[in-house]
Amino acid sequence: MKLMEELAPKGLQGVYVDKTEIATTDSTGNLVYRGYRVVEIADRLSFEEIAYLLVYSRLPNREETDEFRKFLIENSKLPGYVVKIISAMKGMNIMDILRTSVSALTVSGRDEKSLLSLAAKFPAIVNLAGDGPDPDKAPTGSFSERFYYFMTGRDDQKNAGLLEKILIMYMEHEFNASTFALRVTASTLADPACAFTSALATLKGPLHGGANSEVLKFLLGLKSQDEVRRYVDDTLAKKEKLMGFGHRVYKDRDPRAQYIKGLLLRYFSDREVVRNAVFMEEYVWEKKNLAANVDFYGALYMYLLGIDEKYYLPVFACSRVFGWVAHYIEQQSNNKLIRPLALYTGKKDQKI
Ligand code: COA
DSSP, X not given: OOOOOSOOOGGGTTOOOSOOSSEEEETTTEEEEXXXXXXXXXXXXXXHHHHHHHHHSSOOOHHHHHHHHHHHHHTTOOOHHHHHHHHHTTTSOHXXXXXXXHHHOOOOOOSHHHHHHHHTTHHHHHHHHTTOSOGGGSOSSOHHHHHHHHHHSOOOHHHHHXXXXXXXXXXXXXXXXXXXXXXXXXXXXXXXXXXXHHHHHHHTXXXXXTHHHHHHHHHTTOOSHHHHHHHHHHHHHTTOOOTTBOOSSOSSOOHHHHHHHHHHHHHSTTOHHHHHHXXXXXXXXXXXXXXXXXXXXXXXXXXXXXXXXXXXXXXXHHHHHHHHHHHHXXXXXXXXXXXXXXOOOSOOSOOO
16 A cells, blocks of 8 residues: 555645545535535425435435425434433533434444434434423424424424525535544444434534534624624634634635525514624625635524524534435445544654
């Protein structure tokens, strides 16, 4: 084996580490799922159709979509011992409960259905962990109607339809940190619950999924354009990160952020916080050439849909898990253990 003599860039920035047929992004602001531009299919297809597309590499017909929807509902039931784990952890961070519960679920199969039966349990875990309403009284319609009810206790088709849009935006993003962690774990031939646990642990960090709940902490407190300017100037002067801005791949525009921004302007343009957010996006671009990412507008969008902040990252997880299913399958289909090298720069020839 020939060793690469050069050290890969820090953070593997700009390095292709494998091939994928699931999704692609580019720096000009495109996100494509299995050949379809996400911003186009989000207007025309349901969450279930797009999840099916990611997992099975083709769009379902109506019958298959109905079956898929039914499958997700039927497989959402949690085993009694997981209910006990969740009860024992009540009041803790929902992502910690989700990660712990998923790691406790055993899945023997490695086929699409086994993986999907695990994914189907995510919203039910979030519902119970968040002390949500009785899941048996949930609407039996779409994934997003049920999920919206799980978090708010409301059977509201309009808001559920709007939630569906952000779920679609969050569903898949090629080799982002959590998916890469999942693929590393899958490459050891560990079972799906192990791989999903790795992914969930990685998603929680504020440089990845955790950014969305950080955004509201400052955005709601900014009451005017002057306050926005001051906040941005102070944060940058202190060399701190502006949460919800910047991206490893999208340097000019994050298509998901722009899509959600469009919905905010369409449905909530009368809200001052929306106008301030748009101003902040423009100001940050002017000052530092950083584009707003999906978490910036996503957090505000979920807030205006009446979703409690404790659910923001779990919403991301319950959607992204369908991308993880596709990646687990793809990793298995052409597996090689992911095991890179580290260039040793430590001390040499030490003597006791
Ligand atoms: N706020 C302030 N400065 C930022 C920034 C942010 N959100 N994101 C990047 N920068 C700055 C860096 O400090 C660096 O500045 P410098 O050249 O003066 O040192 C420059 O922009 C390049 O950033 P870099 O850290 O190399 O980009 P990256 O590709 O490694 O990081 C993120 C990508 C997402 C980790 C980074 O943009 C970030 O931390 N954003 C905030 C967290 C967030 O919103 N995450 C969700 C992503 S969807």
